Amino acid sequence: MPEPFVIASNINKTIKSQKIVQDISFELEKGSIVGLCGGNGAGKSTVLRMVAGILQPTSGNIVVSGLQWKNDRKKFAEQIGYMPDDFQFPQGMTAQEILSFWASLREMPEQRVHEVLSLVGLADKKNKLVSTFSKGMRQRVLFAQAILSKPALLIMDEPTNGLDPYWMKEFVNLVKVVKTEGQTVLFSTHQLDIAEELADYVIFLNEGQNCGEGSVEEYSQLFGEFPLHKAFHYSMELITKKEKVKDENED
Numbered sequence: 307m308p309e310p311f312v313i314a315s316n317i318n319k320t321i322k323s324q325k326i327v328q329d330i331s332f333e334l335e336k337g338s339i340v341g342l343c344g345g346n347g348a349g350k351s352t353v354l355r356m357v358a359g360i361l362q363p364t365s366g367n368i369v370v371s372g373l374q375w376k377n378d379r380k381k382f383a384e385q386i387g388y389m390p391d392d393f394q395f396p397q398g399m400t401a402q403e404i405l406s407f408w409a410s411l412r413e414m415p416e417q418r419v420h421e422v423l424s425l426v427g428l429a430d431k432k433n434k435l436v437s438t439f440s441k442g443m444r445q446r447v448l449f450a451q452a453i454l455s456k457p458a459l460l461i462m463d464e465p466t467n468g469l470d471p472y473w474m475k476e477f478v479n480l481v482k483v484v485k486t487e488g489q490t491v492l493f494s495t496h497q498l499d500i501a502e503e504l505a506d507y508v509i510f511l512n513e514g515q516n517c518g519e520g521s522v523e524e525y526s527q528l529f530g531e532f533p534l535h536k537a538f539h540y541s542m543e544l545i546t547k548k549e550k551v552k553d554e555n556e557d
């Protein structure tokens with residue numbers, strides 16, 4: 307069996323004595339698409355930022371392609387394309403200018419900027435200021451920058467926020483193309499229908515903890531229609547039951 311492309315072992319994150327992520331472990335197979343699902347404040351962004359090397363875990367280990375951030379930051383960062391859930395674009399820059407700037411930082415040729423602009427349907431808007439773009443268009447610029455260098459690991463935080471139904475579908479197709487090129491994808495969403503359509507495997511987060519995980523195919527076989535909604539509710543019911551038993555034992 308090949309080594310998983312990403313190995314996260316017992317990661318914890320505490321900020322100002324608040325436990326934001328608690329003892330999470332997972333492995334991502336190379337070429338898989340994995341969805342991190344959960345409600346607001348579940349800890350999804352924090353986990354993604356730790357895997358991307360932007361934030362360091364309080365404890366635990368993250369290995370990407372055999373590399374650890376603390377041992378080789380440059381090589382670690384070269385593996386990753388990261389799409390944040392929000393970004394304050396600099397004023398006064400066009401879509402092409404900003405993507406060209408990011409491409410130069412990653413030593414990518416200008417040709418790639420034109421390719422990604424076309425992929426996200428913004429070639430005809432390349433000379434427009436990004437500050438005048440709608441939320442969905444800014445999301446497409448952020449996706450374009452994340453895929454600029456064809457990263458081995460594409461990490462996306464709520465990538466479909468603000469996309470209209472047409473671009474939602476296009477986005478799913480674009481990510482599926484990324485998968486066929488052998489790239490590994492980790493994304494967060496609170497939209498379980500998107501996870502169902504896009505992911506091979508999902509991990510459910512609740513209050514910073516893993517409350518269930520499995521392959522979308524297995525969940526579909528088990529639950530039939532709307533499998534991830536049912537799987538998530540099943541996981542939450544299990545937690546409630548466990549907490550009840552714990553409370554009764556403590557009384």
Ligand SMILES: Nc1ncnc2c1ncn2[C@@H]1O[C@H](COP(=O)(O)OP(=O)(O)OP(=O)(O)O)[C@@H](O)[C@H]1O
Nearest residue numbers: 321322326344345346347348349350351352353496
């Ligand atoms: N820098 C920080 N300082 C203090 N608390 C933080 C910090 N970053 C995150 N948190 C808290 O950690 C919890 C998890 O936040 P996170 O953004 O990871 O959740 P999320 O699942 O991505 O939420 P959402 O879906 O709303 O974006 C929240 O309660 C948040 O307030």
